[in-house]
Amino acid sequence: MASSRLQIQGDESVLLRVTHSNLKSFSADVRFSLQMSVESVKEKLWKKCGTSVSSMRIELYDDAHSKIADLADDSSPLGYYSPLDGYRLHVIDLDPSSVTSGGWLEDTSLVEKYTISEEAYEKRGGTFRKFKEKLVSQNPSAFEAKITDNYMEDLCANIKVGDRCEVEPGGKRGIVKYVGRAESIAPGFWVGVQYDEPFGKHDGMVKGTRYFQCPSLHGAMVRPDKVKVGDYPERDPFEEDEI
Known part of the structure; x- marks a missing residue:
């Protein structure tokens, strides 16, 4: 040259x-x-x-x-x-x-996941489960009245399976895979999301019920008020500002 x-x-x-x-x-x-x-x-x-x-x-x-x-x-x-x-x-x-x-850097199934036993989780203080139990014990009727079978149904009107979306908090992006009730989780309406990156907790199965199918650790079930649908293209995790 x-x-x-x-x-x-x-x-x-x-x-x-x-x-x-x-x-x-x-x-x-x-x-x-x-x-x-x-x-x-x-x-x-x-x-x-x-x-x-x-x-x-x-x-x-x-x-x-x-x-x-x-x-x-x-x-x-x-x-x-x-x-x-x-x-x-x-x-x-x-x-x-x-x-x-x-x-190893591409297949998250090869990475050993951190798990905790049910017994050990019960012994921990300050968990969400303990917080929820405290709320229910203080005012059970008010808690039950808030979470109905139609809870947040109106917010699902413009959310469809296949929509690109962004989920808060954190601005995590993905695609809508499920819209509807999820009795195994809690009353009301839920949105199943397949994240673009392994930010989720499961593969679309929650507490023994299959709501949708996606790669491991890419799935999440979130309330509709946390989901915004629109033109949210997949982010490039390696993109950086110009020098």
């Missing part, structure tokens, strides 16, 4: 798509300064995908999916390879024992 291709001025930057050899679902648009060294690019990518700098090889592809170059010289600036907006950096992890291998 001729040195005449090196043309870097000021704080020029480029927006590149990043993919990974082990993480098949990983894809992110990341902005890089053309003045960054290849080593600095690797350090930035390490924070995003988990592959160590010493085990990382980077390939550059153009927008027609043709390979342009191997970014083999850690001391060269990124601009030396003349990347353009829309080009792709492909990260290759050379470490067979890397944290990115074996699907």
